[in-house]
Amino acid sequence: MTTRPVTPRPTQRRQGFGWPVYAWxxxxxxxxxxxxxxxxxxFTVYITDADLFGPGASQKLGWALAAxxxxxxVCAPVAGLRSDRSGRRTFWLxxxxxxVVVISASLFLVAxxxxxxxLGLVLLAVGNIFFELASVNYYAMLNGISTPRTIGRISGLGWGLGYIGGIVLLLVIYFGLISPEVGLFGITSDNGMDVRVAMLICAGWTLLFSLPVIFTIRDDRSSRGTLPRLGVVGSYRLLLSSVRNVWRQDHHTVFFLGASAIFRDGLAGVFTFGGVVxxxxxxxDGGEVIVFGVAANLVAGVATIAFGALDDRLGPKRVIVGSLVAMILAGIGVFLLHDHGxxxxWSLGLVLCIFVGPAQSASRTFLARLIPKGKEGELFGLYATTGRAVSFLAPASFALAISVGxxxxxxxxxxxxxxxxxxxVAVLSVGLLLLLPVRVKVRSESALHEPMPA
Structure with a gap:
């Protein structure tokens, strides 16, 4: 039996927050x-332990994740395009x-x-691929559950909950399984059981909190079957044609994809190398790094939720620019004052973390405000692709700066x-400079103006 999609009432939509938002x-x-x-x-710490998996595991991990x-x-933009055309975004999410759930549970097998x-590296690499493909469809839903007045707060809520959820689960796993000699259910570190059981918990966690959006946000069946099916080659041809059309219609969308790819890599570098620094x-020591990591993610999560209101009031570009400027100044402060203990x-590092989440969330809403209706998956696929294309910048800049120093x-x-x-700091600065000339132009046909079936 075919169920007709039900759209929210106008008054509910103006309020902006309801169960579909929280489910998403x-x-x-x-x-x-x-x-x-x-x-x-x-898991990456576990799999790169030379005493457990032999020398050179870290290098092999790098190659696996690079692949x-x-x-x-290569796949993200085409996967997004095909989900747009099929009208089956929730299905593919x-x-x-x-x-990802199955891969997470399968990591239990990596003794x-x-x-x-x-085995562990291949499972981790495959998990990363499908996680990113799921994220493309997830991001593409944002326009359908928001309005121009609420998109910043809704995006910030999701991104902030991501930070906080990670820390809650990490604390459960660390203090329940990994830190004590005998953890929950009598589990110990013998044969890596503490980490391996943690992978089963991660699988269950992902499954449990993914079900609400899967059962709440329904696919729009009205467009299903109205467009001809495309093979892989045809999908790539259509993708290239679409990129050319986006360039002809609005250069600034393409400029933003490039600028955001760079500053997003800098944002990722803050967390990647924060513990190292x-x-x-x-x-x-190791315990202090974990404590700082918990504080950093908690601060980032709360700040991201709070800054969502500024995104709606001031616009995403101002939030991104302000966040990047604050992070650049804080990073320079850490460098100049590193001898002071x-x-x-703790102070400037947490300042950096305050602005990471808001910049990431506002970057997502910036693109969402530019996307024409029906192009969400395709454009967020390109968003993922451009980010991956420059993902070497922060690690390379970090290493090069040390050599220069x-x-x-x-x-x-x-x-x-x-x-x-x-x-x-250099990567963040380049991204900021490239972002400044980008003009904010919300398309009149943006999907923000149309509700998503819920």
């Missing part, structure tokens, strides 16, 4: 299990999310033995670690 936001909360706990804090990034860059290294420059990193000061690279901060 919970996907961010649940997905933190993969991108925060598995990819950042727990995944290349496949994402569900499919890709379920693959600590060098023979299992490539805390440990190597300011002498934090941990208090500098060592050459300038005549010290060893280990004694010039604080110069790496300037590498991240």
């Amino acid at each position: 936001s919970l996907w961010d909360w649940g997905s933190a299990a993969f991108n925060a706990v598995i990819t950042t804090f727990v 995944a990034g290349a496949l994402i860059a 569900a499919v890709n999310t379920m693959v 600590p033995d060098p023979s299992n290294l490539w 805390a440990a190597t420059v300011f002498g934090f 941990a208090v500098v990193f 060592a050459a300038v000061t005549g010290r060893s690279a280990a004694d010039a670690e604080h110069w790496g901060i300037l590498g991240i």
